[in-house]
Amino acid sequence: MLNDIKKDAQARMAKSIEALRHTLVKVRTGRASTALVEHLRVNYYGSDVPLSQVATVAISDARSLTITPWEKQIVGAVEKAILASDLGLTPNTAGTTIRLNLPALTEERRKELSKVVHAEGEDAKVAIRNIRRDANQQVKDLLKDKQITEDEERRTEEEIQKLTDKSIKDVDDVVKAKEQELMAV
CATH class of the missing domain: 1.10.132.20 (Ribosome-recycling factor)
Structure with a gap:
């Protein structure tokens, strides 16, 4: 007992x-981490789903992340989710790849x-x-x-x-x- x-x-x-x-x-530190964006929710065909379910998130170097959506149509939705978040990051898009550069704190x-x-x-x-x-x-x-x-x-x-x-x-x-x-x- x-x-x-x-x-x-x-x-x-x-x-x-x-x-x-x-x-x-x-909590964002000076280094890139996939955990920064994994909690973001993306509007995917009318329902909000975690970013990790619609795209691949990878660390390209110490201060940048690369997000590659699995479907070309949702690139805009992923960008909107990043801009609407409290991260204060601006996505750079080149075709179907979205790059996030993390400025030094x-x-x-x-x-x-x-x-x-x-x-x-x-x-x-x-x-x-x-x-x-x-x-x-x-x-x-x-x-x-x-x-x-x-x-x-x-x-x-x-x-x-x-x-x-x-x-x-x-x-x-x-x-x-x-x-x-x-x-x-």
Whole structure:
């Protein structure tokens, strides 16, 4: 019973950290990455589909991406999706190939993105603390129903706190790594 609560809390904390990593992949650094555009949705015959389902996205060099739609008719739709996104990139089209050149980040833009990374990290920490609160509440409910002793409650809450501390340290490490990646010129 107590082990189930701890395992559930640990799994949910790990998912929060993974969600943070997934979110931070979309934050643009100085290097080209296919993850920058994979989340874009393209209007394809009346329905919005992810870019990866209608085109091939490749890294051509450190600062540029190449997008090759599978059908010539949707080149315009892919361009519109890129222009409508919050990436701030202008597509260059040559036939059926779309090229995205990623300009170098300015110091000001790096600082803005650093703030975004920190905010995402704080959101992940809040999620982890909420998981801790839920787990501790489940333990308190078991104590109230007299299914566990006070010693078991205290020990379990300490173990949950250790899990929380470890998860928050992991979040800090992920944020620090992303920030170093952002600040590297």
